[in-house]
Amino acid sequence: MSLRAAQLKVALCHVCGQIEDTTIAARCGRCGRKLRLPDPRSSAERSMAWLIAAMVLYIPANVLPVLYVSGLGGGSESTIFGGIVEFLRSGSWGLALLIFGASVAVPITKFVALGLLIGMSHGNSSAAPSQRAKLYRFVEFIGYWSMLDVVVVALTCRLVRFGSLAAAEPRPGIIFFCAVVIATMISAFSFDQRSIWMAGYRPGHRHG
Amino acid sequence: MQRHRTLSLQFVLASTLSGIIFLLIALIWPVLTTSFGGIRNEVNLLTAPDAFNGDWFAITAYVMVFVCVAAPLAQVLLLSWLLAFALNNRRAPGFSALLPLLKVLRPWAMIEVFFLGALIVVVKVGGWVSVSLGPGIWSLAAFSGLLAAVHRFDSATLWSKQDLR
Numbered sequence: 001m002s003l004r005a006a007q008l009k010v011a012l013c014h015v016c017g018q019i020e021d022t023t024i025a026a027r028c029g030r031c032g033r034k035l036r037l038p039d040p041r042s043s044a045e046r047s048m049a050w051l052i053a054a055m056v057l058y059i060p061a062n063v064l065p066v067l068y069v070s071g072l073g074g075g076s077e078s079t080i081f082g083g084i085v086e087f088l089r090s091g092s093w094g095l096a097l098l099i100f101g102a103s104v105a106v107p108i109t110k111f112v113a114l115g116l117l118i119g120m121s122h123g124n125s126s127a128a129p130s131q132r133a134k135l136y137r138f139v140e141f142i143g144y145w146s147m148l149d150v151v152v153v154a155l156t157c158r159l160v161r162f163g164s165l166a167a168a169e170p171r172p173g174i175i176f177f178c179a180v181v182i183a184t185m186i187s188a189f190s191f192d193q194r195s196i197w198m199a200g201y202r203p204g205h206r207h208g
Numbered sequence: 209m210q211r212h213r214t215l216s217l218q219f220v221l222a223s224t225l226s227g228i229i230f231l232l233i234a235l236i237w238p239v240l241t242t243s244f245g246g247i248r249n250e251v252n253l254l255t256a257p258d259a260f261n262g263d264w265f266a267i268t269a270y271v272m273v274f275v276c277v278a279a280p281l282a283q284v285l286l287l288s289w290l291l292a293f294a295l296n297n298r299r300a301p302g303f304s305a306l307l308p309l310l311k312v313l314r315p316w317a318m319i320e321v322f323f324l325g326a327l328i329v330v331v332k333v334g335g336w337v338s339v340s341l342g343p344g345i346w347s348l349a350a351f352s353g354l355l356a357a358v359h360r361f362d363s364a365t366l367w368s369k370q371d372l373r
Contacts, residue, residue: 015308016367030367031304090335095328140315147275147318151325152332154272157259158251159242159333166244166336170260170268178268185315 004198011035040195044122050187051114057180058107064173067153071166079173080104080149102148103177110146110184113139118191126199133196140188146181150174215361221291223354227284230347230354231319235277238342239326242333252344253277253322280317280351286310287363294366303366310363319355323348 005011010019013028014036020028027034065077078086080103087096113135120132153174160168231253238250253276260269286306293300300306326348330339 016304017364018367031308033308087332092331095331098324098328144275144315144318145321147321148325148328150268150272151256151276151318151322152328154256154259154268155240155251155326155329156333158256159240159249159329159339160336161249162244162247162337165247170265172264174260175264175268178271182271189315 006037011037038192038194038198040121040124040192040198043190043192043195044118047114047187047191048118048122050183050190051111051118054107054180054183054187055111057176057183058111061173061176061180064176065171066149066173066177067156068169068171069160069166070168072164077171080177083149083152099149099152102145106142106146107180107184110139110143110188114184114187114191117196121191121195121198124199129196129199133193136188136191136193136196143185143188144181146184147178150178150181215357217291217295220358220361221288221295223358224284224288224291227351227354227358228281228288230351231281231284233347234344234351237344239344239348240329240333241340241342242337243340244337250342252342253348256322275316275318276322279313280319280355283310283313283317283355284358286313287358290363290366294369297369307363307366314359317355319348320352323352 006022009021009023011022012019013031013033015033016028016031018028018030020035022035022037025035062080065079065082067083068075068077070076080099084096084100084103087093087099117132117136117139120127153170157168157170160166234253236254237252239252239256240250242249256276257269257272260266260272287310290300290303290306290310293303323345326345330341333339
């Protein structure tokens with residue numbers, strides 16, 4: 001049977017990692033921050049709120065066009081998926097796969113993984129904690145690569161400005177896509193990793 | 209033994225100082241240049257967010273300035289500041305506010321993403337017009353490499369160094 005930090009009445013400072021005795025200290029003796037005790041339920045709820053926002057924003061991010069390219073023969077708008085298809089048509093399989101990874105696979109993996117982690121922590125599940133911790137670190141690591149499409153659209157629009165010969169402009173889908181990336185990142189950071197290891201522990205019972 | 213396991217402060221400081229120079233290069237000189245029909249277009253780290261102008265697009269522009277310019281620059285400047293003092297076994301002014309800030313900034317600094325995006329654009333836009341690489345793209349590559357090394361340094365160890373003084 002493993003002991004919880006709260007049962008020993010100690011807590012780790014979330015800012016500098018110092019261990020403090022919670023019976024005498026309300027603030028960390030090293031960096032002066034208020035000691036924040038883990039609260040799995042509220043961290044899961046905050047994280048879930050950002051995740052739901054991200055999932056909702058992901059719909060317009062994919063339905064709306066992200067880029068408009070015009071040339072002598074007229075112009076056309078493309079969505080994120082359209083951009084991937086275009087790379088496939090021109091034979092750039094590697095790049096199509098890369099963009100598919102960053103813009104489709106990463107966000108959807110994050111939705112599923114974070115949803116699972118948040119749900120299990122919220123439900124106080126004790127199943128597979130070390131795998132869940134690994135999954136969380138993976139989600140944290142892959143998260144920011146989704147910004148790739150925003151960079152690609154920005155650079156394309158700056159580099160294709162040849163008046164009536166050829167011109168590229170951003171379209172509103174990219175605003176939603178950028179918002180999805182930010183919301184999933186905030187969702188991941190709002191999630192308290194410690195809650196994975198805290199099955200059976202309820203805040204408020206820690207001195208009981 | 210311990211010294212070989214963690215990066216020396218000197219090495220990390222040298223990397224962050226070079227990082228500042230590499231970032232400045234990519235902020236001043238072009239990363240990519242296109243030319244077509246006698247017209248030239250240049251883009252670098254600082255001008256890329258300009259692509260998003262107009263009411264709502266401005267939000268995306270601000271996000272890009274934050275993740276591609278402000279966060280990485282703050283990251284190398286802050287770490288250089290803290291390490292310059294730590295090397296003399298002193299705590300830098302603002303230490304206990306700046307070190308946590310460094311930890312918060314880390315996931316928001318996306319130079320590697322910008323670099324990869326630039327490589328993709330070389331292929332994408334290269335299919336329509338001629339694209340040439342500017343000095344900025346090499347410095348972004350160098351910065352990405354350096355930061356990978358710097359990230360192996362656990363800046364939280366500076367907290368225990370602070371205990372000494």
